[in-house]
Amino acid sequence: MPKISSLAALFVTAFVSVASAQQPPTVRIRGTIEAVDGSLLSIKSRDGTDMKVRVTDNVAVFGVAKTELSEIKQGSYIGVTAMPEPDGTQKAIAVHIFPENQRGAAEGFRPWDLRANSTMTNATVTETVKGTDGQQILVKYKDGEKKVVVPPDTPIVTFVAGDKSELKPGAKIIIFGAAKKEDGTLEAARVNVGRDGIMPPM
Numbered sequence: 001m002p003k004i005s006s007l008a009a010l011f012v013t014a015f016v017s018v019a020s021a022q023q024p025p026t027v028r029i030r031g032t033i034e035a036v037d038g039s040l041l042s043i044k045s046r047d048g049t050d051m052k053v054r055v056t057d058n059v060a061v062f063g064v065a066k067t068e069l070s071e072i073k074q075g076s077y078i079g080v081t082a083m084p085e086p087d088g089t090q091k092a093i094a095v096h097i098f099p100e101n102q103r104g105a106a107e108g109f110r111p112w113d114l115r116a117n118s119t120m121t122n123a124t125v126t127e128t129v130k131g132t133d134g135q136q137i138l139v140k141y142k143d144g145e146k147k148v149v150v151p152p153d154t155p156i157v158t159f160v161a162g163d164k165s166e167l168k169p170g171a172k173i174i175i176f177g178a179a180k181k182e183d184g185t186l187e188a189a190r191v192n193v194g195r196d197g198i199m200p201p202m
Helices: 002-022
Strands: 026-037 040-045 050-066 077-084 090-097 108-111 119-131 134-141 144-150 156-161 172-180 186-194
Touching: 026 050, 026 186, 050 172, 077 134, 077 144, 119 144
Parallel strands: 050 186, 090 144, 090 156
Antiparallel strands: 026 040, 026 172, 040 050, 050 156, 077 090, 077 119, 108 119, 119 134, 134 144, 172 186
16 A cells, blocks of 8 residues: 555656646746836836846736726626725735626635735626725625625726737836746737836836
């Protein structure tokens, strides 16, 4: 029996190693493009770090454009960056509205790194009600639901189709998941660029 157990453990270890190799660690990057050299972006991150990110040949570029709170309707699929409140609600710091073809993207509730203790909820709006302290929204995702309060001054943005020409010096960007390669380089298959000079708020 010990031999079988050892073999099983070895198999599991090998399987986990292969799975890890197939899913390289990712890095979230917020910052400003300082220079572009072919597919290599030189980025000054929000904390002042100089970073170099190579974009893939078929990189997807999306603009992050300002929109209105009134665009958040029942059935909208949204991402809410928020701070937890003592009563269990989430107080929105920023809301982004996904286009229909991105419905279901990264669905769920998780910790986020915009601020200490911030959260991200990607979910479908099931109810919106005007409240005294802002719009109150109920969102549902596969494992649960959250009540969100959106204060009047909350940045509301949406993703719009973009192209590689927007990857230029001065562009403010967020890359949700740059893959860290074995040689330490970073590679991005998607870059989100703030339109009209805005910093993507999420």
